[in-house]
Amino acid sequence: MALLASFNYFLVLFDLTYLPLRDFWLHGEVQLFSFDIGPVSFPGLPLEVPLPPITQWYDPIKGIEPYRDTDQYLEKVNELEAEIDATNLRTKLRSLQSPEVAQILEYLRQRSVEMIETNPFQLADKTGDLEKIKNKMREHIATEEDSAKESFRQFWSLENLTAREPEDELQFFNDEIRPLMAANYYRPIGETGDFVDYFGLVDFPFFALFLAEFLARTWLISRHRTGVSWLDAMLWRWYDIFLLIPLWRWLRIIPVTIRLDQAKLVDMSAIQKQARQGFVAEIAGDMTQVVVIQIINELQSSIRQGEIANFLQQREVRPYIDLNETDEVAALTKIMVQMTVEQVLPAIRTDVEDLLRHNVDKILNQSQAYQGLEKVPGVETIRNQLTERLVHQITQALYNGLDAAIADDPVGDQILQRLISHLGEAYGSQIQTQKTLDEIQYLLNAFLEEVKVNYVERLSQEDLEDILDQTRAIRQKRQV
Template sequence: MALNLTSNKPPVRRHRWLSQLIAIIALINLGLVFFNLSYIPWRDLYLQYLPKVTQLYDPFKGIEPHRETQKYLDKVNQLEAEISQIGLESPELEILLSELRSLSNQMIAENPFALANKSGNLEKIKNQMRDRIGMESAREAFNQFWSLSYLTEANWRKELNFFNRHIRPSIESNYYRHIDTNGKFVDNFWLIDLPFVILFCLDFLVRTFSLSRANPQLNWLQAMLRRWYDLPLLLPFGRWLRVVPVTLRLHQADLIDLEPIRQQINHDFVANFAEEITEVVGVRMIGQVQESIQRGDVTRWLFHPENRRPYIDINNTNEAIAIASRIIQLSIYDVIPQVQPDIEALVSHIIASALNQSPVYKQLQNVPGLHNLGNQLTDNLAKDLSGTAYKTLTATIEDPVVAELTSRLVQNFQKGLELELKKKQHQTVIQSLLVDMLEEIKINYVKGIAEGGVEKILSESEQLRQLVRQ
C-alpha cells in the first residue's frame, strides 16, 4: 500500500496552537524515551562528560556505586591524602598499601564488574597495569604498583596521576543495580513518563470524541480505531514506537513537512510493485476469459441467462436482447434520418442503372423534350421509395403484431444460432479464434508494460494530483 499522510492531516483549526503545543510536548517525551533507552549503554559517556546527569538519573534506574569498587577508590583517596599531608614516611602508609594490594587481588578474583556487564573494563584495567609495570601477571603488577618501594622509586605523584587518569575512570564506571521482585532491573522511568501519558490520554479522548461528534456515522470506539496510531503514546511498553505518532502529529501541526518523503515513498513503492501487479492482474483476467471460452461458459451465459448461477440480476432484464432492441430503435429513429440523402442517392443510382439497360428508356432519351424526364423520374422514384420504406419500417416497428413476430424471430434466431454454435466443428473454430485473439492481447499487454514501464504513468498521475491541489 502506498503511504498516505495527507488524509490524516486535519483542516485548518481555530486551536492549531494547542495541537502544536501537544506535538512539541510529545517530541520532548520521545526525546526522554530515547534518553532512557540509551542511558545504560551510554552511561560511561554521560559519566565522563555530564556527571551531573548521572547523579540525577541513576536513582531512576536503581543504580548506586558498587560497594567493592567504591571501597577500593576510597582507599586510594585515603592513600593520596596521607601521602600529601605526611609523605612516604607515614606509619599508616604501609597498612593502606597492604589493603590496596588485598583489594586488587579480590577485585581480580571476584570480578565485581560482571553484574553491570562491564567485565571488559576489568580486562582493560588489568592490561593497563601490566603495561605500566611490565609484568605478565595482573596480580603481581598490582602488588608491585601498591608497594612503598615502587612509589618511592617511580615518583608517587606521577604514578597516582596515572592511576587517576587511566584506572580510576574504568573503576568509577562500575555500579550496582537493584533488582525488583519480578527479577528485573529496577527502572522507574514510568514516574517521569506518567504525566505525559496522562496528558496524551486526555488529548486522545478529546480528539476521538470530537471526531465522533463531527462524523455522525462514527461512534466513539470507531473514532478511537481511526486514530490507532496514537496508542503507543498511551502504552507503558514499546515506547520507541512513539516515533510514529509523534512524527504524524508534528506533520499535522505543520511543524514539519513530510509531503516530499510521502511522495518519494509512494513513488518507490508503486514503481517497484505496480508493473508486476498490473501484469499479474491483466494476465489473470485474460486467462480467466480464455478458460471460460474453452469451457463454453460464454455461450451458456449469453443464451441461457436463467441458468447463470451464482448470478445476481439487478433489473430482471435480459440485457443482450434489451441492448439489441435499443440499437434497432436508435438506428431507425435517429440514424436513418441522418443518412436519408445517402440512401436516396444510392436508390437513384440503382434505378438509373437499371433503366439505362432498357432499350425503351434509351429511345425515350432521344425524343425531344424528354431528355431530362428520366432523371426527374429517377429522383422522384428514389425519394418515394426511400420515404415509403422508412415510413413502413417505423410503422412496422410500432405495430404490436410486428413486435410479437420480431420477438419470435429473435428467439428463433437465438435458438438457431445456439444450435449451430453447439456443433462441434463451429464451436471449436470460434473458441480457438477467440482464445488465440486473447493470447495475442495478453502477450502485447505484457510487452507494452515492459516497454513503456510505469514511470510515465506515475509521472502523469503526479501531474494530475498537482493540478487537483492547485
C-alpha cells in the same frame, strides 16, 4: 499539546540512550578552544567546561547504585593518597614505609586479583572496561608472564612506589584506571525479573495528561460529527494511542510528528507526498499484477472448460440476451462499409487505379500472344486505351457495388445478416473436429501463459515510478 508530546518524546529518547551514554554523562566535558573574533582575542589552553551532574540526578531513576567492591577499592586508593606526604623526599619515604600504607597496599593487591577473577563489571555489561583496565596495567607494568594480576601486584608494591615517583603512579591510576572503575555500577533486579526502573513514574504524569486529552478530544469529535460514535472518533485519532502505551515508547514519534504537522510547527508535506507516492506505487504494482493475472487465469479456465469452443460452435448453455433488438454485428459492418465508400475510397481511388493498371500491364507483358503483336504498329496505343478503360470500369464497378450495398435495402440487410450468420456457422463447423479444437485450446493457453510471464510479472517499481513522473508532469502543465 504538540510541544508537550515533543518534550515527552525527548525524555523517552534520553531514557533509552542513558545507559549506553552513561559514561559520557559521568565523565563528559565540553572543551572550548582558544579563538579570535575580530579585535577580541581569547588565548590560552582549551577550556574544559564540565557537564551538569546528570548521573547524580538520573541514576536513582534507573535504579543504579555504586558497586560496593569497586567503590571500596577507589576509597582505599583515596586513603593511600592521604597517607602519602609529598612535602619532601625524606617525609615521602617515611610515609611510604608506614604500617598504614603497607596495609593499604596489601589490601589493594588482594582486591585487584579478586576483581580480575570475579569480574564485578559483568552485571553492568561492562566486561569490556575490565579488559581495558587489564591491558592498560599490563602496558604500564610489563611482566614476564604478561599477567594482569602480576602487573597489579607489582604496581601496588612498596618497591614500585619507592622506585618511581608516587604521585606519578597515582596520577596514572587516576587518569587511566579510575574512570573505568568509577563507571561500574550495581543495578538491582525487581520482582518482575527485570532491572529496577522508575522511569514509569516520570512518564505517568504525561500519560495521565495525554489520556485525559485523548478522551476529551475524541468525545468532542463524536459530538460535533454526524454519525461518528465515540469509538469511531477514537479510531479517527488512532495515532494518539501510542502516547498511552508504556511499551515501545520510541513509537511515540508517530503521534509527535503528526501533531507537529497539525500545529504547523513542522512542515511535513514533502515527506507525506513522497510517502503517498511510494505507497501508491507499491499498491498499484501489486494490484495490477493480481488483476491482470486473475483475468488471464479466468480466460484460461474458460478455454479448458470448453466455453470458447461452445461459443464458436453456437452451442451456448444460456441463450443470448438481446437488450435493444438490434444486430450489433450487422450494424457495425454496415457502418464500416459506409465509411469505406464515402470517405476512404475517394481518398485512395487514384492509388487503386495505379495498382490495377500496374497489374494489367504486368499480365499483358507476360502473355506470349501479346508479345508477338507488340511489334505491330498502333497496338501499343490500343493497349493503353484498353488498359485505362478496363481499370476505370473495374474501379467504378467496385465503388457502385459498395455504394449499392450501403443503400437502404431491407432485402440486402437480410442477406448481409444471413451472410454473417452463415460465416459463423462455417467457422463453427470447421472447429467441431476434435483435433482442431484441441490445437486451438492449447495454443490459446500457451499464448496467455507467455503473456503472463513476459509482460504481467515483469511489472516493476521503475515502471510505476515512470507513471508517477508522467502524472506529476501532467499536473505541472495544468498549473502552468
